[in-house]
Amino acid sequence: MELKKDKLTEALLLLRGASNVIxxxxxxxxxxxxxxxxxxxxxxxxxxxxxxxxxxxxxxxxMYDYNVxxxxxxxxxxxxxxxxxxxxxxxxxxxxxxxxxxxESGYTDSYYKTRRDGLTTIALACTETARTCFCDSMxxxxxxxxxxxxxxxxxxxxxxxxxxxxxxxxITRLWKSLLSKETGKASxxxxxxxxxxKARADKDxxxxxxxxxxxxxxxxxxxxxxxxxxxxxxxxxxxCFDIGRENHGASGTAFRCWDSCMxxxxxxxxxxxxxxxxxxxxxxxxxxxxxxxxxxRYGVTLCVGCGRCVDKCxxxxxxTRAMDIISEGVRADG
Ligand code: SF4
Ligand code: SF4
Numbered sequence: 001m002e003l004k005k006d007k008l009t010e011a012l013l014l015l016r017g018a019s020n021v022i023x024x025x026x027x028x029x030x031x032x033x034x035x036x037x038x039x040x041x042x043x044x045x046x047x048x049x050x051x052x053x054x055x056x057x058x059x060x061x062x063m064y065d066y067n068v069x070x071x072x073x074x075x076x077x078x079x080x081x082x083x084x085x086x087x088x089x090x091x092x093x094x095x096x097x098x099x100x101x102x103x104e105s106g107y108t109d110s111y112y113k114t115r116r117d118g119l120t121t122i123a124l125a126c127t128e129t130a131r132t133c134f135c136d137s138m139x140x141x142x143x144x145x146x147x148x149x150x151x152x153x154x155x156x157x158x159x160x161x162x163x164x165x166x167x168x169x170x171i172t173r174l175w176k177s178l179l180s181k182e183t184g185k186a187s188x189x190x191x192x193x194x195x196x197x198k199a200r201a202d203k204d205x206x207x208x209x210x211x212x213x214x215x216x217x218x219x220x221x222x223x224x225x226x227x228x229x230x231x232x233x234x235x236x237x238x239x240c241f242d243i244g245r246e247n248h249g250a251s252g253t254a255f256r257c258w259d260s261c262m263x264x265x266x267x268x269x270x271x272x273x274x275x276x277x278x279x280x281x282x283x284x285x286x287x288x289x290x291x292x293x294x295x296x297r298y299g300v301t302l303c304v305g306c307g308r309c310v311d312k313c314x315x316x317x318x319x320t321r322a323m324d325i326i327s328e329g330v331r332a333d334g
Contacts, residue, residue: 001172001179002158012085013038014174019081019120022055024048033084044124047088047133049308051236055082056098056115060257063111063243067251076253077111083120083171089145090135090306092123094236096147100298101239120167123148124159129195132307134320137199140304143191153191158183197307199320200327206292208326213284221322222283224315229260231286231309231317237302240266261285287322 003011015021016038024031024043031043033052062076095116102112123145129135135142145151149168152159160182163172172179202208232238242259246252259266262282268274276282294302303319310318 001161002155002182003152003161003175003179004158006157007178008042008159011175011178012036012042014178015083015085015122015171018174019083019118021083021085022052023085036085042086044086046130047090047126047306049312050234051091051094051306051308052084052087053091053094053098053236055084055119056095056112057102057239057241057258060255061111063254063256065251065253069250075110077114079114079118081118081120082115083122085122086124087121087145087148088126088306089123089140089142089148090133090304091236092121092145092148093135093140093304094306095119095121097237097294097298097300097302097304098239100294100300104298120150120171121145121148122150122152122171125151125153125191126193127154129193129197130307130311132197132310133195133305134197134199134307134310135305136195137197137201137320138301138303138305139201142193142195155182195305197310197320199305199323201291201301201323202327205323205326206295209288209292210296212326213288217325218280218284221317221325222279225262225279225283225317226315227262227264227279227282228314229262230312230314232260232262233258234308234312236306236308237290237304261289283317287319290319291323 012021012023016036021036022033023036025034025036025040026043031046031048032050033048034040064073064075066073098112099116102109103116125144126142129142133142143153146164149163149165150171151162151164153162161172161179163169232240238260240259240261241256243254243256245254261267266282267276276285290302294300310320
């Protein structure tokens, strides 16, 4: 089935009647995910600088109110329905990774689960990749998003519409009057996009990384790091958080907010001991978590190759360079 582009606004308005719609709109020309107001033109030319992670895992969120005198605790949860439109294949895979961490690790995070149950994903396959995209090196494809409820593929004047789940079927029923049979004519390259940028993520990378835990390369790789945490905050798969409390006498509110393992006080314990006292240990932990520990635990890599940290790191640190060095490939002495 396909959706003609001149029917896109109608399709989005139908979605908006059933849930909040979040899609990329232009912010000075750069696409940014925003709650759609029913008017703004979707900006679908490139992926967003920030992933839509906070739809499931907000930067800060209230968890529960408490009263120490009465012993009352009331959980605060958000169960609004949300549809994210125009999410790219790498960011769809990142949600699958977050599912492992929040839902499948032996503990179910109720805050995440409520948001996840209410979320529908309508992915847009990529027709071109950015300078720093390397998703195909990480086992993904820019052309498909099997974990999305719906995948759209740009065919020039229309999008092909493929439903993967029951939530996706619901959308195709909602769009029934707008969908037509595929014409078979594709005026735009689609389905054959590859990333120019590559990383040598061979299948033995997790074991190789663990084996080089004490390698002096970590000093060299981490030398320029500023400890700013930007790489964690823009990463679609980073999920560390800190829990705090706001007290007002006997009552208060507990909240959580994003944290970063690249911050110097992240792993400091009561008493002052810090098992990761320098940036060498912190960067090593970040890369080992992304590229080794998560794989060994869940069988998938925690890096989806979106390239955001490569693009935005103020010190030009590059996760693909670490992969290359470990895999004894190109740029090993860079
Ligand atoms: S963005 Fe770069 S400089 Fe900042 S913490 Fe991450 S690796 Fe270090
Ligand atoms: S580590 Fe970097 S390239 Fe990998 S998913 Fe996170 S931001 Fe994207």
